[in-house]
Amino acid sequence: xxxxxxxxxxxxxxxxxxxxxxxxxxxxxxxxxxxxxxxxxxxxxxxxxxxxxxxxxxxxxxxxxxxxxxxxxxxxxxxxxxxxxxxxxxxxxxxxxxxxxxxxxxxxxxxxxxxxxxxxxxxxxxxxxxxxxxxxxxxxxxxxxxxxxxxxxxxxxxxxxxxxxxxxxxxxxxxxxxxxxxxxxxxxxxxxxxxxxxxxxxxxxxxxxxxxxxxxxxxxxxxxxxxxxxxxxxxxxxxxxxxxxxxxxxxxxxxxxxxxxxxxxxxxxxxxxxxxxxxxxxxxxxxxxxxxxxxxxxxxxxxxxxxxxxxxxxxxxxxxxxxxxxxxxxxxxxxxxxxxxxxxxxxxxxxxxxxxxxxxxxxxxxxxxxxxxxxxxxxxxxxxxxxxxxxxxxxxxxxxxxxxxxxxxxxxxxxxxxxxxxxxxxxxxxxxxxxxxxxxxxxxxxxxxxxxxxxxxxxxxxxxxxxxxxxxxxxxxxxxxxxxxxxxxxxxxxxxxxxxxxxxxxxxxxxxxxxxxxxxxxxxxxxxxxxxxxxxxxxxxxxxxxxxxxxxxxxxxxx
Numbered sequence: 387x388x389x390x391x392x393x394x395x396x397x398x399x400x401x402x403x404x405x406x407x408x409x410x411x412x413x414x415x416x417x418x419x420x421x422x423x424x425x426x427x428x429x430x431x432x433x434x435x436x437x438x439x440x441x442x443x444x445x446x447x448x449x450x451x452x453x454x455x456x457x458x459x460x461x462x463x464x465x466x467x468x469x470x471x472x473x474x475x476x477x478x479x480x481x482x483x484x485x486x487x488x489x490x491x492x493x494x495x496x497x498x499x500x501x502x503x504x505x506x507x508x509x510x511x512x513x514x515x516x517x518x519x520x521x522x523x524x525x526x527x528x529x530x531x532x533x534x535x536x537x538x539x540x541x542x543x544x545x546x547x548x549x550x551x552x553x554x555x556x557x558x559x560x561x562x563x564x565x566x567x568x569x570x571x572x573x574x575x576x577x578x579x580x581x582x583x584x585x586x587x588x589x590x591x592x593x594x595x596x597x598x599x600x601x602x603x604x605x606x607x608x609x610x611x612x613x614x615x616x617x618x619x620x621x622x623x624x625x626x627x628x629x630x631x632x633x634x635x636x637x638x639x640x641x642x643x644x645x646x647x648x649x650x651x652x653x654x655x656x657x658x659x660x661x662x663x664x665x666x667x668x669x670x671x672x673x674x675x676x677x678x679x680x681x682x683x684x685x686x687x688x689x690x691x692x693x694x695x696x697x698x699x700x701x702x703x704x705x706x707x708x709x710x711x712x713x714x715x716x717x718x719x720x721x722x723x724x725x726x727x728x729x730x731x732x733x734x735x736x737x738x739x740x741x742x743x744x745x746x747x748x749x750x751x752x753x754x755x756x757x758x759x760x761x762x763x764x765x766x767x768x769x770x771x772x773x774x775x776x777x778x779x780x781x782x783x784x785x786x787x788x789x790x791x792x793x794x795x796x797x798x799x800x801x802x803x804x805x806x807x808x809x810x811x812x813x814x815x816x817x818x819x820x821x822x823x824x825x826x827x828x829x830x831x832x833x834x835x836x837x838x839x840x841x842x843x844x845x846x847x848x849x850x851x852x853x854x855x856x857x858x859x860x861x862x863x864x865x866x867x868x869x870x871x872x873x874x875x876x877x878x879x880x881x882x883x884x885x886x887x888x889x890x891x892x893x894x895x896x897x898x899x900x901x902x903x904x905x906x907x908x909x910x911x912x913x914x915x916x917x918x919x920x921x922x923x924x925x926x927x928x929x930x931x932x933x934x935x936x937x938x939x940x941x942x943x944x945x
Contacts, residue, residue, distance in 0.1 A: 388553055388631055389527035394425040394467070395626040397603045397618050399594030401662050402434030409453040412471060413460045415625065422467045422627065423526060428558050428592040429535050430483065432457070432473040435560035435592065436599070441513050447474050447481045458488050466490035468525055470532060472558050480515040485532050485558055487523045495523050499534040500543060507562060507599060507925065507933050510536075519543065522552040528630065531585070533557040538589065539575045541582055548583035554630060555579065559591040563602040563651045565927055568620070568641050577612040586610045586632055593623055595658030598802075598922050598932055600651045604641055609634050617641075621650045622823060645815045648808070648926050649684075652800040653824065655924030657688035659798045660773060668797075669772040671759055672696040672723060674711030675840060677801060679831045680813045681777040683719050684800045687816075687824035691720040695772060698725045699759040701732055711835050719830040728758045756792025764795070773797035776921040781806040783920060783931060784864050785906060786913030787854060794920045802923020803930040805861040810836060855897040858888060863906050867945055869929040874945070878903040907945040915939045 396415055400408045409432055416425050429435055433450050440446055450473050461469055468489050475484035475496060483499040498517020502510035519542075522529035531547030531554065538544070538557040547555060561572065572589075580587050586609050593603035600621075607616040607628065615634045618624045620641050642650065660668060668685055672678050685694045698712045709725075716723035735754050763774050776796030780803055782788045801809060813836050817829045840857070841849045854860050862884040866877030882889045882898055889898055896902070917931050918939060929935045 391423040391526060391528050391630045392421070392467075393588070393628050393630055394419045394422045395588065395590050395605055395618065395628070396425060396427050396431075397590065397593055397605045397624045397626070398428065398431070399601075399623055399658070400428070400431050400434045400592065402437060402596055403440060404434065405432060405449055405453045408432050408434060409457055412457055412469070416461060416467065416469060417464060419625075419627070420464050420466060424468045424470065424530075426556060426558065426588070426590055427469070427471040428590055429472040429485075429560040430474060431471050431558075431592070434596065435472070436508070436596065437474065438509070438513065441474050441481055447476045450474050451476060454486060458492050458494065461488050461490060462492035464490075470556060470558060472534065472560075474514075477515045480513065482517055483510065483514045483534060484517070485534050487525075487530075487532065489525070497532040497534065499537065501536040501540050503536045507930075508536075519546045521550045522547055529553045531555045535559040535561060538579060538587075539571075541579065544579040544583050544585075548585055552583075552585060554588070555583065555585050556588040557590065559589060559605075560601060561591050562599040562925065563647070564925070565644050565648060568602065568604050568647075573606075573614075576606070576608055580608050580610065580612040584610055586630070593621060595655040595662070595924070597659070598655070598925050598930065600655045600658075600924055602647070602651065607632055620647065621654050642821070645811055646819070646821055648804070649812050649816060650821050650823075651926055652804070652812075652924050653684050653688045653821075656684055656775070656798055656800040659922075660689060663773075665771070665773040665797070667693045667695060667770070667772045668775045669695040669697060669763060669766050669770075670775040670777060671763055671793075672698050672712040672716060673777075674698075674708035674715065674835065676809055676813055676831075676835055677779055677840075678712075678777045679715045679719075679835050680809055680816070681775055681799075681801055682715060682721070683813075683816055683826055683830040685775050686719045686721060686826040686830070687821075688800075690825040694719075694721045695766075695770075696721050696723045697763065697766065698723060699728050699762055700725065701727075701755050702729050703755075707838075711832060711838075714832050715830075715835060718832060719826055726762050728755065728762065731758045731761075753789045753792060756789035760792050760795045767797075774921075775800065776923070777801060778920070779804055779806050779809050780868075780927075780931070781854075781857060781860055781864060783917055784868055784913065785854065785860070785909035786916050788916065788920075790916050790919060794916060796921040799921045799923035802921070802932075803926040805864065806840070806857040807861045855902065856894055858885060859894055859897040859902075860906065863903055864910070867903075867907050867910055868931075868935065869927060871929075874900065874903045874907050877907070904944075911937075911941060911943075911945050914941065 475482040485497040487495045504511040531552035604620040605618040774796035776799035862881035866872040866880040
């Protein structure tokens, strides 16, 4: 009969580089659970994750190892429990991504990650040396096989540990959120490892935002049959106590649906970016459109209304309807709004550039307005210390329908990886439901803001779809061109399938042509230089601009 172990799983939100605070958090939790047998922390918990090139900086890994030593002394002083904790470990060339098993007597064993991900958002081959296969750790009669994140997605480590007679697999993770990942490949790979080995499996993931990534937690336990017997909450810290061998009880958590998960990820990403960078308050330009309304609702949900400021920045082409909508949005999300007219500043720049003679206004004048607005917002941040929340969506950024150093600028963009159709979807979702932990009101966005035609409102009578075509078509094309790297013809076929019956709409048919798809692909290619200079934002979908999709700026290859 397999001996029992009292386990404590710590699904926490570490901060990269805050070595002392991360270690203090671990020591405090160990003290609180001194009667347990084993406390488990996530991948690179002591350093925070991902550490990127910080792990290559001279002295960084040595500083981490001093915290490992401090943690070991604390375990010895407390007299138990044992601890599994992730941290970089010094190597002969590159460091290792390691999991330390610290016994109550202060002795240690180390598992070094073998499978180093080197795709999408990960560059671990750049930062870590691969480890080697290892034996399970024998602790209080239980042989514990330890794996690290990517090793769960491949059979080698699990099968080796099973061959070494492991009783239990524990994987510590830093696995970021992507739409559909948890219920799809993550659980599928975990169950595959259980099927191959016949062993129960613990999957422990970190939670919280780190730059453009959001870690969704949602840690879980599978029994030897692959049955989900315990599940921890998504997107929030939690500590779970359980006994091994595991009983197949019904899990008490439920992972949210895709739309809710997307919304919460955007909120958590914004919240942790603000908090971990030390900003007290944020400011955003409120236009009366759907993008700034949703970004404002997210900011209030993340930080609370008292930490969010809004400014309307009307020019001579701003309609009274837009001003009224902006004020109504601020009223419904519960924040004050201030108005700063930009007309005189725009005229001053125009006069400076062109003199006072007659000329026909054009794109230059539209961009002047956007840049003057950002000058005002950045001036506000200099004076009051706020961070600018950027409000552009992925559709606009894909095709360059945004102003460099204007509406693309700022501190952080929670909408960065949301196509326009997804912005509408999330706005409707948030109006109908307030996820747990959100600070904002129940229906924060006026229905007329959701319903009205979108416009940058930089020229009289301007609408987005008059320039770009219907957003339903644009987004369907972009999912093929950007997210799936399809050529133009394949992206067009994919878009037609996605649109279904809408593809036969007379208003849609003119935009489902090879010529239009080719134009969109060309805009995507030419806008790369703009996107490289855009504000950071949350990764949501399968191919986010930035660290996920990395194309050259100078590129003559037609997409």
